[in-house]
Amino acid sequence: MSDIIYMDNAATTKVAPEVLTAMLPYFSEDFGNPNSIYSHGAKALRAVTAARKQIAATLNVAAEEIYFTAGGTESDNWAIKGVCEAYAGKGRHIITSKIEHHAILYTCEYMEQNGYDVTYLGVDENGIICLDELKRSIRPDTILISIGFANNEIGTIQPIGEIGLIARERGIIFHTDAVQAYGHIAIDAKACHLDMMSASAHKLNGPKGVGFLYVRSSVKLRPFIHGGAQERGRRAGTGNVPAIVGFGAAAVRAYTDLEEKNAKTTKLRDYLIEQVLREIPDARLNGDRERRLPGNTNFSIEYIEGESLLIMLDMKGIAASSGSACTSASLDPSHVLLAIGLPHEIAHGSLRLTLNEENTYAEVDTVVLALKEAVTRLRDMSPLYLDAKKRER
């Protein structure tokens, strides 16, 4: 791992050493079932309760409002399906945006197939929704607004507090998918008027396979996983105790000295942006220059296709990602890049490099150099580039 330059922190992160240390006793030593009566289980229960409190404290909410799940996708599914069922009597209209993660978009499509109406809000060229459009989209039968806190591809941060207020004033449930934001920027659930929020541990140096859904005490929510009475009867299944403990430790770690770490990461991010735009001709930054996650960069590099670029970077030990169609099963490039108005051929040539506080200036320099070489090689075999250069002459 040491010779790999890892710049795909929005995809996943490594488990931090202190997080792993916190988790280890709960595999083979204190392995008891937290729902058992005997003291061995009580130890596990105490650990889960402590993790719940640790997480609740980072959001300024009550511990009883945190429900552990198997990850961000489950949390998103539960939030949407659970609210739709519980509030069907009030209405069947949902408002979301075109740039949501597929965990939201495909769940909304599923609800459409089941008789619900969904409005997909557009975004501006930087990926920010329009608050007036949101207000205009609200109907008497609107039961849920779900807007992601920060976008997973272009890192744009939405005006969550304003959206929350609009929803609260109208008595509509407001959910936010904060999988990319939680642990990376300060979130006060009360100040933002959140009713529900999804998060996932592995985006903040915690383990994979564990997430939570914050559910404000007044929100009615149908269970999604049926079975035992775990999680106050709302989410059945024996909790993944080591992972939950790890999530608590990761949350504490992430929110310790957050501002300092973010200042450092933001500076490095800005350096990366500056270098790429200086060294690579016909490249552009996608997403908002200011209102973006500290570690996110997303570029469109004209005349080349993203997957071939990723393979070339991988051959040099650099882990990155792309919104190219070839990196997914579909033929269309990223729905996010199309929603901010990029033409298909430019959206295919996108590159996402996501940093954390452990990345260095030397790594950025190495990546920019490798990127420059790879782009040159690919453009040298690109008929699009050839034709563009001929037109210029």
Next chain:
Amino acid sequence: MYTEKVMEHFQNPRNVGEIENASAIGTVGNARCGDIMRLYITVDEAGIISDAKFMTYGCGAAIATSSMATELIIGKTIHEAMTVTNQAVMAALDGLPNPKVHCSLLAEQAIRAALWNYATQNGMEIEGLDEPVTDIGDHH
């Protein structure tokens, strides 16, 4: 996910570039779908493809299939080049992952587009060759 052969051709693609005064050119695919393949061929007096080069915009598989396609057609007659199908290109690369099979189709179409271009310029027919669908992007 790619075979060693695919990776080898991606890293060291053969016959990249343009041929000035090529006997024929075939361009297929579209930028909307993320791949464009352009194949240049030189055909000698005996009807043998003496040179072939490509320019490709696309994923790793698109570049590797382009490279392999040029290798397979060089030295063949324009009639023999019809045997270089997408299956032949795939087999020569030891296979492609399922979502990338269309890249080998693109290579076959590029060969046929170049042959068609050659045949129409020279007022001849090549057995089994129909006017190619150049924009295969819309059909898969």
